[in-house]
Amino acid sequence: MSNDEAYRIAYLIAGYIRGTLTDKEKDELDDWITESDANIELFGELTDERHIEVLLADRANYNSEAAIAKLKEKILDEKPTARRGKSWIMYAVAAAVSILLILYFVLNDDKIPAKGNDIIAHNDINPGTDKAVLTTGSGKQIILDSTVNRAGLFVEGVHVSDSGAMLRYGSATAMQEWHTLTTPRGGQYRLQLADGSLVWLNAESSIRFPTAFTGRERAVEITGEVYFEVAKNPLKQFIVTAGVTKTAVLGTHFNIEAYSQDTSLTVTLAEGKITVTDTLSNKTLLLKSGDQAGRGNASFTMRNNADIEQVLAWKNGWFNFKEAPIQHIMQQLARWYNVEIEYKGTVNYHFNADIERNVSVSKLLELLEKTGRVHFEIKNNTIIVTP
Numbered sequence: 246m247s248n249d250e251a252y253r254i255a256y257l258i259a260g261y262i263r264g265t266l267t268d269k270e271k272d273e274l275d276d277w278i279t280e281s282d283a284n285i286e287l288f289g290e291l292t293d294e295r296h297i298e299v300l301l302a303d304r305a306n307y308n309s310e311a312a313i314a315k316l317k318e319k320i321l322d323e324k325p326t327a328r329r330g331k332s333w334i335m336y337a338v339a340a341a342v343s344i345l346l347i348l349y350f351v352l353n354d355d356k357i358p359a360k361g362n363d364i365i366a367h368n369d370i371n372p373g374t375d376k377a378v379l380t381t382g383s384g385k386q387i388i389l390d391s392t393v394n395r396a397g398l399f400v401e402g403v404h405v406s407d408s409g410a411m412l413r414y415g416s417a418t419a420m421q422e423w424h425t426l427t428t429p430r431g432g433q434y435r436l437q438l439a440d441g442s443l444v445w446l447n448a449e450s451s452i453r454f455p456t457a458f459t460g461r462e463r464a465v466e467i468t469g470e471v472y473f474e475v476a477k478n479p480l481k482q483f484i485v486t487a488g489v490t491k492t493a494v495l496g497t498h499f500n501i502e503a504y505s506q507d508t509s510l511t512v513t514l515a516e517g518k519i520t521v522t523d524t525l526s527n528k529t530l531l532l533k534s535g536d537q538a539g540r541g542n543a544s545f546t547m548r549n550n551a552d553i554e555q556v557l558a559w560k561n562g563w564f565n566f567k568e569a570p571i572q573h574i575m576q577q578l579a580r581w582y583n584v585e586i587e588y589k590g591t592v593n594y595h596f597n598a599d600i601e602r603n604v605s606v607s608k609l610l611e612l613l614e615k616t617g618r619v620h621f622e623i624k625n626n627t628i629i630v631t632p
Contacts, residue, residue: 368623370606375410377434382422411435427451431583441476448580510540568595585627594618
């Protein structure tokens, strides 16, 4: 292994630790790791948390010139003997990569992966839970949450069951009333409508729906972010009104994001076909699987090949950020963890992260801090963001 090759490996491993590798660099690192069992073992050792802590602890006392001399000694001057064999070669490589990792941290001090933030951990905030408020036609409000399991209840004559995470309306209901299910910040909930359609509500969202579908169509109204799995009925269109858009389907799966504070509204189709009509321009788009319709400040457009996994990550219990600006990330955190966000300075960086939504907020913030591009502090119920 040459000096350049060893440095390249060190660069890739350091980037892996810091979470800043591009997809191409990840592939390059994967190719090197899978070349041999020795490489797999070496990679495991160098990315072990205990090894990284030692490197960071030694970094402040490291003399770069001495480290370079030692590096040359290991890579260029030392020659393996028959007695030492392959194990000595791998030892020399490991030593060289470790030195280069430290050199990389020394020469790129502003990119050192952040250690666990004690302030964050001390003021940690738990994730959202299953909770919502059901408002009946008369204005009566019923609190729903994961601590209460109602096998059966009558809501103004309508039979409903609640599992603490999902509200179900029976198909035998003949009487039609309009109910509203609302999730607060830090809440999510599921709903089964009278026709069997399934609905997922993200935090700070709502759906207004009839207790029975008695007319020619199945119509509901939503705010926030809602995912639908609509029961098929070729005789009754299912129509969702969200802001200035109307989405019409006969039976399929799709996601609508229509938060009032956002400047855009998107409808993403996971499977099947739907039509989306923009009432401002009176323009209708036909969407097929993977298409996404969007209403911006001044236009209503469609794009193909939307990232369905990313769009539906929230519904599947994940945060999935790809080249996302910090403002977009913190907006989602504000809704799910029920926190306020304060910015001190500008963070001009796009982040990639994939983490479950059931973790405390410190876990996600520490993951973002590992890039070295952003820092956080929690004061009471506010997350302070600084470069």
